[in-house]
Amino acid sequence: MKHVLGFLGVMLLTAVAACGPTPQTQPPDLAELYANAPRGPLPQGVRPTLYKLDMDIDPRQSRFNGTVTIDLDLDRPATGVWLHGQDLQIRDVTVWSPGKEPEDGIWRDVLKSGVAWLGFPRPMGPGQVTVEIDYAAAFDANLAGMFRVDEQGRAYALAKSESIQARRFMPGFDEPRFKAPFDVTLTIPEEDLAIANTPEKTSEPVDDGKTRIAFKRSRPLPTYLLSLAVGPFEKVQGPSLAPNAVREVRIPLTGYTRVGKGEDLSYALMMTEPMVTFFERAFGLSYPYEKLDIVVAPEWPSGATELAAAITYRESRILYGPTSGPAARRSLLNIHSHELAHMWFGDLVTPPWWDDLWLKEAFSSWATGIVLSELEPEGGYGLDALAENLNAMRLDSLNSARAVREPITMNEDIRNAYDSITYDKGQAVIGMVDSYFGAETFRPALGRYLKRFEDSVADSPDFFEVIGEETDEPDLTKAFRSFVEQSGLPTVRAELVCEENKAPTVELAQSRYEPLGSPIEEERRWTIPYCMVTGAEEGAARHCEMIDGRTHSIRFEAMETCPAWIMPNAEGRGYWRFDMPETQWATLAVNFPKLSGGEALTAIDSAMASYEAGGISLSALMAIVNAGAIRPERQVVRQAMRAYGGLAPLTVGDEAAEAGFQAEIMRVFRPRLEATGETDDENDRILRSRLESFLARDGKDRDLRTAFADAARAYVGMRSAEDTRKLTSDDFSTALAIAMQEDGKPFLDNLLDSIASIDDPTFERAAAYAIGENNRPELVDDILELALSQQLGTRENYTIVQGQMRQPETRDRTWAWLQIHYPEFVDIIPGQRPRSTPRLASSLCSAEGIRELEKLFELYGSLAPGHERALSEAIESIQLCMAFRKAKTEDVQTYFARFVPSDMTPESSN
Numbered sequence: 001m002k003h004v005l006g007f008l009g010v011m012l013l014t015a016v017a018a019c020g021p022t023p024q025t026q027p028p029d030l031a032e033l034y035a036n037a038p039r040g041p042l043p044q045g046v047r048p049t050l051y052k053l054d055m056d057i058d059p060r061q062s063r064f065n066g067t068v069t070i071d072l073d074l075d076r077p078a079t080g081v082w083l084h085g086q087d088l089q090i091r092d093v094t095v096w097s098p099g100k101e102p103e104d105g106i107w108r109d110v111l112k113s114g115v116a117w118l119g120f121p122r123p124m125g126p127g128q129v130t131v132e133i134d135y136a137a138a139f140d141a142n143l144a145g146m147f148r149v150d151e152q153g154r155a156y157a158l159a160k161s162e163s164i165q166a167r168r169f170m171p172g173f174d175e176p177r178f179k180a181p182f183d184v185t186l187t188i189p190e191e192d193l194a195i196a197n198t199p200e201k202t203s204e205p206v207d208d209g210k211t212r213i214a215f216k217r218s219r220p221l222p223t224y225l226l227s228l229a230v231g232p233f234e235k236v237q238g239p240s241l242a243p244n245a246v247r248e249v250r251i252p253l254t255g256y257t258r259v260g261k262g263e264d265l266s267y268a269l270m271m272t273e274p275m276v277t278f279f280e281r282a283f284g285l286s287y288p289y290e291k292l293d294i295v296v297a298p299e300w301p302s303g304a305t306e307l308a309a310a311i312t313y314r315e316s317r318i319l320y321g322p323t324s325g326p327a328a329r330r331s332l333l334n335i336h337s338h339e340l341a342h343m344w345f346g347d348l349v350t351p352p353w354w355d356d357l358w359l360k361e362a363f364s365s366w367a368t369g370i371v372l373s374e375l376e377p378e379g380g381y382g383l384d385a386l387a388e389n390l391n392a393m394r395l396d397s398l399n400s401a402r403a404v405r406e407p408i409t410m411n412e413d414i415r416n417a418y419d420s421i422t423y424d425k426g427q428a429v430i431g432m433v434d435s436y437f438g439a440e441t442f443r444p445a446l447g448r449y450l451k452r453f454e455d456s457v458a459d460s461p462d463f464f465e466v467i468g469e470e471t472d473e474p475d476l477t478k479a480f481r482s483f484v485e486q487s488g489l490p491t492v493r494a495e496l497v498c499e500e501n502k503a504p505t506v507e508l509a510q511s512r513y514e515p516l517g518s519p520i521e522e523e524r525r526w527t528i529p530y531c532m533v534t535g536a537e538e539g540a541a542r543h544c545e546m547i548d549g550r551t552h553s554i555r556f557e558a559m560e561t562c563p564a565w566i567m568p569n570a571e572g573r574g575y576w577r578f579d580m581p582e583t584q585w586a587t588l589a590v591n592f593p594k595l596s597g598g599e600a601l602t603a604i605d606s607a608m609a610s611y612e613a614g615g616i617s618l619s620a621l622m623a624i625v626n627a628g629a630i631r632p633e634r635q636v637v638r639q640a641m642r643a644y645g646g647l648a649p650l651t652v653g654d655e656a657a658e659a660g661f662q663a664e665i666m667r668v669f670r671p672r673l674e675a676t677g678e679t680d681d682e683n684d685r686i687l688r689s690r691l692e693s694f695l696a697r698d699g700k701d702r703d704l705r706t707a708f709a710d711a712a713r714a715y716v717g718m719r720s721a722e723d724t725r726k727l728t729s730d731d732f733s734t735a736l737a738i739a740m741q742e743d744g745k746p747f748l749d750n751l752l753d754s755i756a757s758i759d760d761p762t763f764e765r766a767a768a769y770a771i772g773e774n775n776r777p778e779l780v781d782d783i784l785e786l787a788l789s790q791q792l793g794t795r796e797n798y799t800i801v802q803g804q805m806r807q808p809e810t811r812d813r814t815w816a817w818l819q820i821h822y823p824e825f826v827d828i829i830p831g832q833r834p835r836s837t838p839r840l841a842s843s844l845c846s847a848e849g850i851r852e853l854e855k856l857f858e859l860y861g862s863l864a865p866g867h868e869r870a871l872s873e874a875i876e877s878i879q880l881c882m883a884f885r886k887a888k889t890e891d892v893q894t895y896f897a898r899f900v901p902s903d904m905t906p907e908s909s910n
Contacts, residue, residue, distance in 0.1 A: 045075040059155035074125030084167035084174035086114030092134040113411035114167040143301040144831030151298035156231030166223035177352035179220035195229040227310035238269030247286035264319035283447035306342030315761035325730030341367035352457040362426020392424035412866035436529035445470030498562035517883020531570035534563035572598030592627035634687035650892040660899035665699035693734040712739035716754040736770035768796035772803015834864035838871040845881040
């Protein structure tokens with residue numbers, strides 16, 4: 001593409017050179033521009049060096065106005081430049097160079113992705129060229145770019161810039177490699193507040209009841225980190241960040257919420273300084289900006305965005321109020337520490353393009369675990385991180401899975417990089433390397449990498465080069481690259497071999513994990529920083545070696561006897577699954593109490609993966625799963641629940657198997673629930689909540705379902721609150737969903753009425769989820785019409801339809817509706833969602849479903865730019881579902897039918 005673009009520039013210059021001594025550039029026609037427009041990164045040779053952004057924003061209006069002045073540095077003469085602007089009304093373009101008079105420029109919208117051409121009046125450059133663009137645009141209706149929100153009778157305007165949405169509210173160079181300072185000036189209604197990336201410099205009243213606010217010049221920023229927010233915010237002054245051994249200056253900390261919600265931000269503000277201080281100490285670099293704002297948006301398309309020095313959150317993720325439960329507190333700490341880590345990873349040092357997204361997202365995810373483990377050592381945050389890693393493994397099992405670092409050539413494909421592979425696999429690989437080589441080796445090197453590239457950009461080769469130099473560990477870089485630059489995950493098969501008069505040996509073999517029905521054909525090999533555990537009567541021992549070949553032997557020369565058992569993933573820190581001969585799985589199940597929490601967690605996942613790949617037997621799998629169900633760690637118990645959940649669909653349609661399955665859930669997990677008791681321990685309270693939900697929903701426990709439904713009815717005003725359990729935010733989704741399933745239409749009507757009167761963002765989110773959990777076919781039409789009505793908001797519309805596709809009783813009707821109403825549906829969901837809509841069909845599990853899915857996107861794929869990856873993943877998921885059900889349904893039904901309660905067993909004919 002660079003060669004094509006270079007040819008276009010040369011061609012244009014040649015054409016104008018023939019026009020005389022003072023040539024006027026002839027604008028290329030649109031067809032020529034379209035043919036040569038960059039579909040991915042903009043061409044080299046042009047750099048913005050300063051933005052001056054002046055905008056007039058009134059959230060009560062339907063449109064906003066702006067003028068942006070951009071200083072450019074051109075490497076060579078040019079007749080124009082490629083840049084970005086999407087759905088903007090360009091009113092005037094002016095261009096000049098130093099010492100020259102301003103002249104009119106030409107703007108051409110070229111690609112739907114927002115790529116535009118700005119033509120110069122004559123050849124200009126090399127050196128500085130300044131362009132000034134006057135424009136206007138409508139506020140976005142689907143939480144993209146500059147959007148407006150009406151909440152509780154008040155209007156707010158906010159800018160969602162990441163990843164390529166800044167082009168929706170300003171012309172510019174909307175790529176992360178283009179970092180430049182910003183001078184921002186906002187004209188707003190005098191009764192509103194305005195927030196940007198830097199502190200206010202001046203504020204003065206202007207005509208028509210407005211205020212004009214100029215903000216200080218920023219440090220170099222990419223456009224995706226721009227913060228612009230206007231509205232009647234409640235301003236909450238937090239405790240400033242005191243100077244410390246790394247930072248000499250005090251940093252003001254301020255929160256902004258809707259009116260009446262300021263108190264609910266107190267906890268997040270209180271926890272900010274210890275997190276920032278930890279990162280400063282760990283990386284040896286001070287917090288980079290002059291202030292730190294926590295902006296709470298009434299609506300936001302994601303959980304939060306790391307806008308530099310003005311981090312913006314969705315209300316339900318950062319507010320902590322009277323109904324908040326312990327899981328909500330931990331969720332708040334997770335997302336807050338993640339966004340704060342971004343001030344270094346992503347904001348201070350920025351990846352130049354989106355194929356290196358992991359350098360900001362994976363490192364911020366990893367940093368979350370290390371800071372919270374430091375602040376709350378008994379909190380189990382390390383196990384939380386390991387559980388998230390297992391989520392990535394399920395996606396990474398697909399042949400269509402992307403690599404952590406994979407080339408992105410199209411603007412439309414950028415958002416596909418924001419997935420579990422980038423976040424969770426990325427953090428897993430970082431954690432594995434950190435664990436193997438040691439924090440004392442890896443983390444100081446990480447700080448020096450940040451220092452070397454501060455206020456600039458760095459890609460993966462830059463990172464690997466610096467880390468390799470700083471640690472002097474060549475294997476560290478090899479291991480990193482083998483996991484980051486190729487898709488898939490390894491299975492390490494381990495077999496303990498003990499022969500008379502020979503040292504015990506564990507024979508290892510690595511291969512790419514392949515579930516039943518997988519189209520995977522290509523072999524892969526990884527450089528694995530491998531650690532395992534051997535167990536004997538005197539205790540357990542850890543053994544670590546670097547594995548590079550397909551096979552490897554670990555000999556235990558010092559051992560006089562054969563180990564009693566082996567655990568092929570020490571502490572669960574390795575990003576791999578393992579398998580063993582069935583007898584060694586059985587031995588591991590017997591010794592499950594001796595494993596660490598991380599080892600138990602990953603053992604359950606590996607056992608389930610082995611079963612799904614046609615490996616171990618179901619009885620061997622359930623021995624591991626049931627051993628996990630009685631572990632003390634809530635994350636391990638939760639993984640055991642998930643294993644049962646993965647088998648549940650295979651019991652459907654066989655009355656005895658369904659009854660036996662529910663009975664086995666009650667036998668295994670009910671005692672675990674009773675053992676938790678009433679406690680103040682946060683982890684136990686969360687575990688109790690998860691167990692109750694699992695038993696009520698999957699185990700169909702009638703007492704629990706009644707208790708949850710009664711509590712939900714009381715919460716929405718259908719009955720007295722006396723003698724009902726008190727609900728926290730941790731219980732909202734379960735209680736409301738069960739009441740929805742138990743009562744149907746009466747509860748739905750009361751739930752919708754209550755949303756208007758209960759001003760609780762967590763409740764509103766849970767209400768949308770509960771509506772999606774409806775399992776009554778006769779209500780489907782009403783619920784889908786509710787989504788189309790947009791009564792509940794764009795995020796909620798997607799949640800409702802997604803939920804109805806999950807329910808077996810409502811799936812067919814919802815899918816038929818979606819095939820008819822797809823064009824209307826993509827118009828009422830968040831702007832970053834259409835590309836992922838093929839995943840709504842992942843639960844279809846039939847060849848007919850695949851055909852219908854393919855046909856749907858043949859018709860409407862143009863309405864969902866970038867959908868191709870989600871489509872291939874959905875099709876493959878359906879194929880794997882079909883293969884698993886074909887291979888294992890009889891096995892699962894026969895196994896669980898053995899546990900059918902005696903009162904359901906038919907009388908003997910004798």
